[in-house]
Amino acid sequence: MFFSAIRNILKNSQNAAKYTAITAQLRHLRGQRNHQVEVGLITPTDVTTNQHDTPAEAAREGAKEVALDFGKREAHVPSFNLAAYVNNSSTLKKFIDLGVDLHSIEKRKGLGQFVLGLDFEKNVKPHISFLVDQGVSPDNFGRMFTKNPLLFKEDLDDLKTRVEYLKSKRFSDEARARILTQNPYWLMFSTRRVDRRLGYFQKEFRLSGHDLRLLATKEPNVITYNMEHLRKSVFTLKEEMGFSPKELSALIVRRPRLMMTPPDDLIERFSYIHQDMGLSHAQIVQCPELLASREFRLRERHEFLKLLGRAQYNPQEDLYISPKTIVQGNNFYFVRNVAKSDLETFELFLKTR
Template sequence: MFGSAIRNIIKSSQNAAKFEAICAQCRHIRANRSIQSEADTIKSIDVATKPNDKELEPAPEHSSAVALDFGSREAHVPSFNLAAYVNSSSTLQQLVSLGVDLHSIERRKGLGEFVLRLDFEKNIKPCLSFLADQGIAPDDFGKMVTKNPLLFKEDLDDLQTRVEYLKSKRFSDEARQRIFTQNPFWLMFSTKRVDRRLGYFQKEFRLSGHDLRLMATKEPNLITYNMEHLRKSVFTLREEMGFSARELQSLIVRKPRLMMIRPDDLVERFSYIHKDMGLPHSQIVQCAELLASREFRLRERHEFLKLLGRAQYDPQKDLYISPRTIVLGNNFYFVRNVAKSDLETFDLFLKTR
């Protein structure tokens, strides 16, 4: 028994020694990691584009695709400022002349290095020519590239296929131009994926072809938005707010951007409009702009009208004020044209409320 106790003590001592050795190795590894160069931290390209759009990440480019002449300067000097390369890169100079915001691009992980590897004649010019053929104005190129420079890695045949798909769905030239300008990520979605998205909205809200095209053209970002968010928004509008199927259909066509607002914010705004302002569902549908406005703005203006005795939203009664006008324009417009008062009185009200 005594011998067994001795063996246990020896075993515990050996384990402690092993544990101490492992800890020493971990400390050594952490010390080495802390002095790694900044260049190692930007090797992976994990481009953040749109919610739930993992397939839009750029594929690694071949080293021969670098279209820059840095002279004695290395092409991969770690930098998070594309402006440092503009004088040495004709590609960046061309992008700047188009109105591209390089600062906006470099803030998104991996995009700065991706843009540095592009050759203007080989990668960029053909894509811009394609956009011009679709009726996109050159003045809009800068905004489109700023939003989605990954467009330059797409195959032109794929882009043409996606345009032909929209034509087959009877999207007009003007509608397609607006869609591509407002949401250039649309061109990176395969036709099957876009078709599933459009089918979801048509089935969920029982939309006609005309209403579906109208909704997609009004808010192009909606079709490529995060589907989980969209489903939560549908549940909130239908179950938590109590809109009927017909009301929901009309609401979405009138103001499709509502689907992209945080559900909690929608509930907060609806609660104030429905309970405090006393508007029924039918009137909210007719004035969908109310749900798209911030709650504090609604509260300020409604309470000011209430103080003046002008918060009367029933069209069957005298002194009727359209709820839509409450959220139109700046404070000067609201005070002069809706409240029929002056800015001094409104400012005093805001300070004392």
Template sequence: MLSRKVFCLIRNLHISSVKSLRGSLRPVSSPTESEDVQEKLPTKVENTLPSENPLKSYVPTFNLAAYVNKSECLQEFIKMGVNLHNIERRKGLGEFVLNLNFNDTVKPRLLFLADLGVSPELFGRFITKNPLIFKESIADLTIRVNYLESKKFTPQQIITIVERNPFWLMFSTKRIDNRLGFFQKNFELNGDDVRFLTTKQPNLITYKIEHVQKALFTVKEEMGFNVEEMKCLLLAKPKLFMMDHSLLVERFSYAHDEMKLSHEMILNFPHILTSRQFRVEQRHKFLKFLEKAQYDPKKDLYVSPKALVEGTDLDFVLNVAKSDLVTFDAFLRTL
């Protein structure tokens, strides 16, 4: 949980700073931004902080904890719940964080996030995932928020996007606009669909576009879903388009070929494609052993495919298979 000191810090910053920030959140057109960040963290982070930083003379190591007593910034990060070990494992980030000036660099960006509506309790997780946010100028961050406003995202949607994807604000408006256009064109989405998808899974929008393109091909050509069906899958389970392609095909093949689930049934229960394969297989085989593997809702003794991915084994055995754990465990030992 965020320290009381940090809460007070954000709360007590001069009111004119807040008003200035809010006043700058105006619609923009053809914004000029700094060069786009890469989709992966850079292998090396250049130091752009003031040269008078007293910590700059220290030689970075793989252990940021060694410098905590000398760094106010690291001390505040710890109070916010930042995982320094996760940061130092990524090449170049340890040195970058070590040389941050809390008052000049960190505080203004925390104020920006707080004024935007991001919960201070999430700052620790946010910084752990993306400390490079402190490399972005307030002007660029503001432009990127303005873009979402211009696309009619609500304030709550914007908060959700930034909280769920700490890397979102690293992407220029041009790149985000191209990404949203890609999904809108390839899945025939309307404006509401785009906003819904972005808010539900903002990580998908900034995911490797080559991976998403291959997933789109896999779902359409290898799995046989048409555009309208792909749209349904995307909006219901956007995570599908971030999965490993071979794993996705394997799960589909099992559900479609072994369990005899039609495309329509998979559309109604897409959870079958995102759930652990071994769990689905164990439960399906057990139902088949009991001669209860009947997934057609038009026939008697119908079992919902959803029952194979939800609940504990005890719930499944008692309520779905109508059996007992002893029988289920004995069956699993035969697999």
């Protein structure tokens, strides 16, 4: 019995030793594999072009990244200097004549190569004729093409279809020209995509067709803006600030750009306007410019009026001051026409506060 127990112990010890050795080997192999994975993860990749990519493929890849994300600032990735190609490129020369900022274009990934590959007569001139037919002024071409040179990548038949869609929605000639001028990215969106966006605004804010067209024409950029940001701003206005559906609809139609403002900024401004200045939701709806103004500017002017005993925003009482006038004009206009004081006194107040 004793020797049998000893043999079992030795056997178990041998198994344990084998198990320990195998475990050590597995750990060693796993460590090597993890090391290889980590090396693979941190190995830098060429974010501009692959070695086997053609210039056209690189341009298409850059086009996708820039065209599909309109709510974020485009990354400034060093490319090549377009100025070096101007002397040998009639297209670049004509772009300069139109007022296009080539330096701005070349800083955005893939756009320099794309613009350099354009033939003015074949790729650019037909699009310019199309825009002129839509009522876009040539004076705006430089800014439009600087902002979105990828417009020349779009098929003319697709552009015409997108304009016809706006006509079917009863956007006037002037409204269409303003939309295309103010937001050159609009024409990059398919009719189905624009229809979904317009449908979102109409349903979310219970807008009539007239109000929807007014909103889209007044601020065309909001229709193609980042949807996640828009939803956050709408939530802030509705849930955190407490505007009723009717008040929210009126506010958005009068100042649609508020939806493009960072929600934290909206909260900060609303808190000061509602609590410190004592304005109701109805008064803010009547003066949406207040929410569009920076908080420190509101604070400076309100506190100066308060010091003078003129911070009176109730229309039923004497010495009434319209809240809208607080954010109008420069400091000279405000001091003379609203505060009824002088600029020297206002500047002294700013230094001592």
